[in-house]
Amino acid sequence: MAIHTLLFASLLIFSLIPSSREGNKGRLFSVLQNSLDVTVLEAGKDMVTIKWKLKSSGKVDADATFKTIQVKLCYAPISQVDRPWRKTHNELFKDKTCPHEIVSKPYDKTPQSLDWTVDLDIPTGTYFVRAYGIDGDGQEVAYGQSSDEGRTKNLFSVQAISGGHVSLDIASILFSVFSVVSLLVFFVKEKKKAKLEQRE
């Protein structure tokens, strides 16, 4: 009972920490300006080259409020089917389209380029890249993405690692065999012992 109360109490304390971070709820994706130009080029077996710059067709001082640029890897709609944990929401704090951060750096008004090696924990799927322009308060003010508005063009796919290793498979088989064999050895030994003792 005491352990349970302790767990529950520490749980309440844990829970108070994240709830204080929900200050900027309600920020919508649809209010963001599409003022960034993002392009993605496949550059090797596990690398992509990402380029971003301010759109020349937009307002001259569209980037006045940018303090940070955050570039993220996002799921294309086809990779979101039947997977509600990747769902697109208009509220930015709820939106799960872009869970993987590629880079977050201070905003430099010049066009940028990055060669990014795809992380080992990126799942198999179809993706595009989105960049958010973030102001001094940590709020998103603008975005740009490598795909179109419907997120159907210029997509690229990633084939993930399986996570399996030969050494893992071997260890797995060894322990399984050990389990079965030691059981049978015990069983046979005890039966033999019982037979011997019965004869006495």
Place this chain on the structure above:
Amino acid sequence: MGDPTGEPGSSMHGVTGREQSFAFSVASPIVHTDKTAKFDLPVDTEHKATVFKLFSFSKPHMRTFHLSWISFSTCFVSTFAAAPLVPIIRENLNLTKQDIGNAGVASVSGSIFSRLVMGAVCDLLGPRYGCAFLVMLSAPTVFSMSFVSGAAGFITVRFMIGFCLATFVSCQYWMSTMFNSQIIGLVNGTAAGWGNMGGGITQLLMPVVYEIIRRAGASAFTAWRIAFFVPGWLHIIMGILVLTLGQDLPDGNRAALEKAGEVAKDKFGKIMWYAVTNYRTWIFVLLYGYSMGVELSTDNVIAEYFFDRFHLKLHTAGLIAACFGMANFFARPAGGWASDFSAKYFGMRGRLWTLWIIQTAGGLFCVWLGRANTLVTAVVAMVLFSLGAQAACGATFAIVPFVSRRALGIISGLTGAGGNFGSGLTQLLFFSTNQFTTEEGLTWMGVMIVGCTLPVAFIHFPQWGSMFLPPSKDPVKSTEEHYYASEWTEQEKQKNMHQGSLRFAENAKSEGGRRVRSAATPPDSTPNNV
């Protein structure tokens, strides 16, 4: 209550939190203590312990208790080990919501069959080997998680691991060989509750193990596979401990051979008939599906739910999910105790109302959990839901022993299977499709709990009445003897096969409530202390 000769069904006495004779020790004068036996605990003439000393490891009785509940708990750990790691596994194996839901259904379906077979296995090999065989032969299924590369493999492996939940049967069976039937209620209930705790322990254990392996340098998609080695090793360790430290009977292992043929076994077909034709059996199958069943379903979905809905870290979600399963430590026994307490004043009617109130409350808290929008409310609702569902499990098995004396074993088995079936059904309906989000699924599951608990009102005993109706006025039908003896044919009664049922009926008179208790105490009833 119950009888010391070990007739079919007596091993299933309890599975409740506490039975009528709720006691840590046997105080009945009819149980003779064998003073010549040299055991650490006082024992009866069969050398079964008459005292339940929780924090002792004395050989063989308490040692058996601890080996037994820990083995059962280990199987819960491995059956639900995937659940808290689903956020990682779903990305590695490219799973859809349907795949995850189907795997959850598969994890609880296997044991419906394995539990039915396990009784026969224990009869053949004894509970010690039954437990060891199951635990050690299911270790390979746990290790085979490292080979899984897609949805089909994941579902198959979870199905195979689920078979090991049949250790529930070996656990209860083994307890009944070691503990006198007067205290078997509390012993079995504690063992069952603490075993179920494994479903909570795993929610915390697996994310922590995963985190450690990650920090040691493994990539995410490898780390979760390595993490599965931990429950696999637990299987092997527990199997070896059971084989080396355990024994089938208080006097040793080979005595089983000598005992064969001593007890006249009842016919399986007959027992099955009486179990299946008693309508109360089916109501309890349904009820348990919505107390134990929803507990198992929640074990499978709750960690992922907290991870996704409230943007928590994996081990934080695991900690919260663990609180759900760990509440079993006291919630299940508390449910049984509440049932016994209400029976003291209101008899069987009190037990039925207690069950209905607790299970319905659990359902309402489940609805609240689905509708909770902040983390704190969700956690509070989840904890209250866990108390309701698990206490309802205890309260269910506080009544099941009274449904039938002759067919108790099969009815308990059917009720247990109903739990797993209910779990598979709720996961299939609410958590495997795109029709409901997980929070909607939880809400509707809560509504279904409330609806499926209503049939408690239909459970009527002619000798004790029901929730709303009084006992029968007929002078013959309103006796306990008539109800329990009616399970035997005239020919069987002539052979005096029904004596156990008559003894049980005598002891069961206290279910009439206060008015019966105030009458002269029958000479061989146990005093209700504590």
